[in-house]
Amino acid sequence: MSLKTLQEGAILIADAHCAPWRTSFIDFLHALESDKIVTPQLILMGDIFDMLYGPIQRSYRYSTEGIDLLNRLGKKIEIIYLEGNHDFLLTDLFPGITVIRREEQPIVMDYEGKKVALSHGDSSMGWGYELYTALIRNPLLLAFLRMLDTLGGGFIVSWLEEQMKRKSHCRNIDDFERLTEQRLSGFKSGSADVLIEGHFHQNRSIKFPQFDYINVGAFACNERYFTVQSNQNKTLLRECSFS
Incomplete structure (x- = not known):
């Protein structure tokens, strides 16, 4: 099967954590819609919304x-949406957008003969996290929580909202390179030349023996986004600031 093409000039955005108290991503989408920013392909790397749960x-x-x-833009440009841990079970919400579930990540795309893997990044996090992420996507549990939230006047979603408002998205992770190497020790050699992730908000590149690793910075921090540019100078992504 041929690989999907990562297009020259594509825009990657990770971890915008869009919410009523953080609206710059909405402004960015308006800029795309009005052609103030132009791209043939928009790749959303997960946690684009602070709270967006398909069944809730x-x-x-x-x-x-x-x-x-996003649904209007999906009629104009190609959009690929990698689900994150803050936004999942989204297929029905975005019928004109390619939604990639967690279990389907990473996706591997072709760019100038290189295999580029893309993932939100919350993988290989240990059995405890795997149990948690399976539970929060369980249809029966979500149906129960939806009923409980409705009967309680929205207290669950309101509680989550307060937690999201307090969360800091811009902290450095100590020893990130070592932790990443341990987490990706099972990444198959040769499966990709480059692995790009979000989730950790570190805005760092690491060269491992088997592949190059890029953790893109969070849009929620300084409104960073990344454009795909020619690989001739060995740089795959160019960092841009919306503001």
Whole structure:
């Protein structure tokens, strides 16, 4: 099967954590819609919304404008949406967008003969995290929580909102290179030349013997996004600042 092509000039955005209290991603989408920013391909690397859970309709109210904008843009440019741990089970919300579930990540794309793997990044995190992420995506559990939240006047979503407001997205992780090497020790040699992830918000590149690793910075921190440029100078991504 041929690989999907990562296009020259594609834009990658990770961890925008869009919410009513953090709206710069909405402004960015308006800039795309009005052609102030132009790209043939938009790749969303997960955690684009601070709270967007497909089966939990109450979570949509925080993201209605962003959902509508993405669906309109999906008719104009190719959009690939890698689900994160803050935004998942989204296929029905974005019918014109290619939604990649966690279990389907990383996806591998071709760019100038190189295999580029893309993932939100919350993989190989240990059995405890794997159990947690399976539970929060379980349809029966989500149905129960939705009923409980509705009967309780939205107290679950309101509690989550307060937790999200307090969270810092811009801290450095000590010993990130060693921790990344341990986490990716099972990454198959030869499966990709480059692995690009979000999730950790570190904005760092690491050269491992088997592949190059890029952890893109969070849009929620300084409104960073990344464009794909010619590989001739060995640089795959160019960092840009929306503001």
